[in-house]
Amino acid sequence: MVKMPKRFRRNKMLLYFTFLLNQSAFTTLEGLQSSLNRRKGTNALAVLYVCMFLSALLLPSFVISKFGCKKCFLGSLSTYGLYIIANFHPSSYTLIPAAALVGVGSGIYWPTAYAYVTRMSSHASRNDFAEFKRINKNTFATFFTFVYCSMVVGSSVTIVMLFTVSSINVAFGSTSNHTAANVTERMNKTCGLFDENKSPPNNGTVMNISNLTLYIILSGFFLLNATSMVLSSCLDDYSENITSAAKLEAAQFSSGLSDEENNHVALDDNSLPVMQEQNTEEDEISKKKNPFGLLRETLKLLSSDLIAILLLPHTIYIGMGQAFLRGTYFGNWISCHFGIYYVSYMMLVFSTTSLLTSYASAKLLALFNHRVLFGISVFLQLIVLITLLLWQTSNIAWPFFLLTIALGVSRSLLRTQTPTLFATFFPHKQNQAASLQSSSEALGKSISFGLMSFLLPISLVVVVLVMSLLAYLMVNVCTLIRDKPFRKIRCTK
Template identity: 30%
Template sequence: MPTTPDRCNRNLLIASIAVFCNMTSWRSLEVLQSSLNHEVGTVAVASIYVTAMLSSFVFPAYFIKKITPRKCLIICPVGYAVYTAANFYPVVYTLVPATVLAGICSSIQWPAVLVYISKLCDIKSSCAKNENNVNAKYFGIFYCIVNFSLLVGTIFLTVLFAITDQRISKENNTSLILMNDTNISFIVNHECGLYYEEGGREKSTSSSTLNDHIVYIIISIFLSLNIATSVLFYFLDETADSSDHLATLRVKNIEESDTKDTKEHIDSLATPNHCLMKQLNPKLRKQHSKRKFFKCSNSAKAVFKLICSDKVSWLSFLMSMHVGTLQAFSRSTYNAAWVSCSQGIRYVAYVSLCLGALQPLGSLISGYALRYMNHISLFTIATFLETSVTVVIFIWTPTEDGKVILFVIAATLAVAHGVFLSQVPSAYNLLFPEDRSAAMSLHYLGLFLGGGIINCITALSHPIVPLIFNMSCLLLGYLLFITGFKIKNKKRCDHSNQSSSKEEI
């Protein structure tokens, strides 16, 4: 188990690099689905979101407590690997079941890694005496590293476009010559932006223009990244229950100090769950583990219990949904209706490079910004930035000469998304310290739900509808989140005042 700050930093770095490898494979392959697999690619992506959303209700809280976060992280990349391997032979009866398995593993992996990082924060803060800063810094560093996967994956796709560009150009020139010879002419007249229609979008590279050997090499590289993820997770240190582990560290420090007041310190550190007694009495530890086992058997209901018992959980749920809606809007709706429509498919890769480069920057800056402000102030700044750029999207119609504005919008959305993506889980860690596995499951349930809704709305309506939905989730979620944070702070103040009054009596 990690017992020093350096050991905690090592585990954070390993976990971040492992998820980075997995997401580089996952996000790149997700973007390529519609190009590689025309018939089942879109169905596969939809299956992932639906399965991840439904399984978030049941599996994460149960397995995280049952087999520990570290073991969950070791097993989950196997589901991603099966999904990647299914792309070697992408038909309905191979790809769709693989996406279902990948969706289940995705719903478990993300809460598991967040719970694991939360425990690392507890361990390090017990030595650093600065819990809030450690919490924000660790989540900021983690998402900064992970978000670079979008940048690396986009660079990989850009190289892929370059490899196939010559062949595509030849085919386009041949088609143009044939059209001129037969005197066929047509005008594609469609509006970009808020009222963009799917029929006017430029078609992306099809699988017929990609060499089969290149496709197999790509999938093999992605598969090796999935395997490397599981191997990296294996080298993580196992963490015990957070309270048990901290109690062990305190007992160890007391034994090393060897002062006359050792017994008084042990008595003062005793807690209602008898963490210290478990270290001293094996029988009591065994009885406690049995009780804990029966609790774990019912942990699949932990998410529902959290929603029913703590009203702050549903106050903060809409902010989690906004993380998913912003992610889906910036990566799909914005690229299709604003970038590809006005500039062509090649600029989608360039704008995605901008998103991939600045999103990690937003995560990193947010972690250090929380040294000087609280979560409410940080979310106020991010909400203002996203609201301002959304107003620009509403009043501006993209044109061929508006390349700079496209990149400015993408950069602002990327920074705001980096802040929300990294610090909403950090805030959950502070709001729900008693049951973090259920809280993180609830957060990713909202994220998957928001992303799925935006993808469905985009396919059925004009881009103005998902844009309004994303803006509604942002503003209403921000107000509810502030309300929940203030409720929690008031409860903590009341509890601390009661404790101090009891001590005085």
């Protein structure tokens, strides 16, 4: 076993904390958008994910090869900082351009991380491919542990800041009250299914917090982002001169992925020799650094494989479900009824549940197949959606905690199993499959956030419910036709 050099350990920890701090700020702020800025916030998020969708398909390999990982990190992180600053004066003229920049930046941000880990692992392994695989796998595992913890950290920091400011207000005799009783009494008739998501319920302040409190929260988020930029500036910039054997592994993580879950698309040890024997199109994409190469190959996968088309509802549904949670559920139910304090509580419950479920999912997969786990996920989602449709919400908070736990288990099971499912269906098209998954998820988020401006929550609940059933049906169909000859639409060279 190769002893890890100090530089490798140093860069590894810098990368971990860079992502932990930045994602703690951004994911928490994203979850608060429907509460802080209502329709303007969700419109901006719709633009963000459209730009992320296009950026992830066109830019990463070209930009990374031209500027290197370190500059890509700094450029991407700066767009997150601009987005946080835009929230100090939230309007369509500030939020939407800032969101578009974050979309472009995040489309580069995640692939850069995957490329950096791969290059760093290659240099540390010193041309030993078996050692490279071990280091790469362990580094990614720890990396995503930090990523999964980011929302837990972000929501915890938000709760601490809210209570600190509240305690200061009480100490100075302020009469402001963050409890939900008075707000709920006035808003019970409009929150939930028929909330139009136009303006905050308590005129003058933002979801029952003062502007000073809001600015303190945003300043905390900006401090996290600025610290992450300082840490990324201390990273060593590794060259792309990696071993030829490792290039195959690198193609998975540096070719347009835009969402952290796509790391889970891993090669099976038994299939690796087959993959190495082929002069795959993925290698050609990596070599040419053609901005349109990945898009062309992804479209080719869609035009040649029926399963790729049938899986689109599934991946779009994943994105729509995430947007529904962070936009409609947090904004129209939690924040509208109980105020922004409870949004922070629900985010903490959701993120903690998701983190625990993601660890348990590997053991669950050893006991159950994908269809069973997806069935459990869809069943829990249906319970939540039907409850929201039928239950007359009130000022009682504890049922929402149960619904949030159910959503955490459902979303985590769905997202942690999907990349492995793609790896099973497309063993020799990992690059294109990962791109298809990440881009369609971003498209689903954009669609859902966009619909929030035009549809009442009751319509969105029905849309997500129908999509969940359609997605589960398509996964089962894909499993049944996996080895059928008519799966291939046409032969490709």
